[in-house]
Amino acid sequence: MHRVKIFFLNADTFLSAMNTQYLLGFSEGREFKSEKRMKQFCLGRFLLKYVLKKIYKIQEPEIRVKNEKPYLVNGDILFSLSHSKNLIIAAFAPFELGLDVEYMKGRDFESIYRYLKRKSDNPDTDTFYRFWTKYEAEIKLQKEPASWFCTKLKDNFMLSVCAAVKEDITPEIQEITNHLLHNQ
Secondary structure (H helix, E strand, O other), X not given: XXXXXXXXXXXXXXXXXXXXXXXXXXXXXXXXXXXXHHHHHHHHHHHHHXXXXXXXXXXXXXXXXXXXXXXXXXXXXXXEEEEEOOEEEEEEEOOOEEEXXXXXXXXOHHHHHHHOOOOOOOOOHHHHHHXXXXXXXXXXXXXXXXXXXXXXXXXXXXXXXXXXXXXOOOOEEEEOHHHHHHOO
């Protein structure tokens, strides 16, 4: 059994102690339409590279994008990245996977189901977000999932992981915000 390892950070807490110039070093020379999008991108790249270096011991992780999906050039680890509200989150495994996290807020669930041509029986918030995060994780996986895992995170986020392999993908989930702040 291979464990999916998930690491996340609280962007607000992390950014309050982060040097913005340091963070901009993770922009990869890209231009962004908004400061919010720039921060999400840079924090995502920072999180990926931090975990790849510290946990997987890949000294110079090089990340590229193919078919709108980032991948590691110099290693066997596969990953997926997501963000919602103030969470930046990444999942790592030795197999293809897709990850999505969503802040659970009230929405017109019925109209979203109709738009997607899905049937619903007046879903509650948890039911809708289990469906929605799985839907988004499948898109990121870019193929039919063989396994799926879903859980609530921090009481108001829903997290789904889809994998291309058929096995137990129950993840190990770890927040690393405080660890990062103490080791800067």
